[in-house]
Amino acid sequence: MTNPSEIIPGLIFYGYNSTTRKEKVGFLSHHTLVLQVSGHFTLETAEQKISMNKGEMLLIGKNQLGQITKTPQSDAHYETIVISLQEDLLRKIALEEHRESQEKYTGPPNILIPANEFLKSFFQSVLPYVRNPEEALTKEIGLLKVREAVTLLLHTMPRLSNFLFDFSEPHKIDLEKFMLSHFHYNIPVAEFAGLTGRSLAAFKRDFQKIFAMAPRQWLQEKRLMEAKNLIENRHQKPSAIYLDLGFESLSHFSSSFKKKFGKTPSDWSSRIAH
Template sequence: MTTRPSIQYSCYFTRSRTGEQFVPEHAIGYIVAGAFEVNDGVVSKVFNKGELYFCRRNQLAKYTKYPEEGGEFRSVSIFFEQEMLREFSIGFGHKSNKVIETPAFQQLPSSSVLAHYMESLRSYEDVFKNKGTNELLAVKQKEALLLLLQIQPALKDVLFDFSEPGKIDLEGFMNRNFHFNVDLKRFAYLTGRSLSTFKRDFEKIFHITPSRWLLQRRLQEAHYLLKEKRQTASDIYLDLGFEDLSHFSFAFKKQYGVAPSLV
């Protein structure tokens, strides 16, 4: 199993909504060009060129990356894995003193030294493509974390909180988040359950398997949006957790007997 690098560069010349709709690790991102829109199911935020943001781990989120007119979208992101943060916590004596609630995504000062630091990482993009740069990546990752704590000391209680999600109301959670395209293991984890316990609890509540319920619930919402809101299939299929339009159209016709365009 390969692990993703702690520093990532994104570049798109057309609008993109691809990517896993789950954020497993804390991260900071800097928009070099274009705009980045994120929706956590409650709030939608847009970060533009030159802006910096922090994302806390264990979040469901949908992304859209918009290139500049006639140009491209570019960003630099740094991820802080739990193992790295534990080592940092021991080495520097940082600990979380309390559990605090923060937004899934929050903007950081664009004129900060951290923003300038993220901008400087653009010059390392080709360097990090080479093998044997793990030590350099680790140094840059640690530098970014030190700068983040300098401009936002309160994030210490978020970054060094190593607790896992507790068991929560499964029915309410699923009804709020059915439209996120993540696998069942993610849903189980976020509700504080093992996969087997999640499936067992789910069937006790809904009297149907999770996979079948998700498909039916998404199609039910699709039917409402198509008929009552007069939206089109291409407008809604990604928002409802379907990976491609053809799969959505096939499932919808199988469920309702007509193509989405005929509703």
């Protein structure tokens, strides 16, 4: 999730929005627990679409790409608490408590956590820290809160042991299928490599074999062709699509589009309209 306030760097974050916002995000390296304080949260990945409201919790698996929609409700702003379940801490817990993955986890990568009194109390215990950032929360307390979250998750859903304590490397996945589904995410090529279970060198080598061009070149071409399709066939406005297609700014999108097709997106859109 982008631009939250860090309550404990790398561990606990607080997000607040007064208007609806969409973000394309990469969940890399660590599992993430999202506590919905108020408003409506939707996560959409290639495999799942999950929504939650005030008081609900979602466990998001590592090594994914997805789009988050944050929507305030009529009576409240949008607020979330995000807890990063970092692998080094999970490894430490596994060693100290003699926990290990009995078998490779094969369930859904994102799981709504059923509420109970323990989790509700944990939820309430975190709120004062994130709503009063001027009161310094030490890293030690932050680590205790993360440990508490892990303990309560396992108490609520024991099968999450295989989810949380699977430390195996991501296996190689179908690179072509993955890239065709996720080309519009604006992340570094190295992160695409990791998400497909490859080193950067192996990713570039396999990519060249499949697409007959370098990753950056292909991504640019694919995004521009998709932009042209959306403008021509779905009558989308350039300003409404450039972020969703992985371009960092409207000016960058416009200059790239013009270089490829000879007209700016706005000129192309006007031509179609007439």
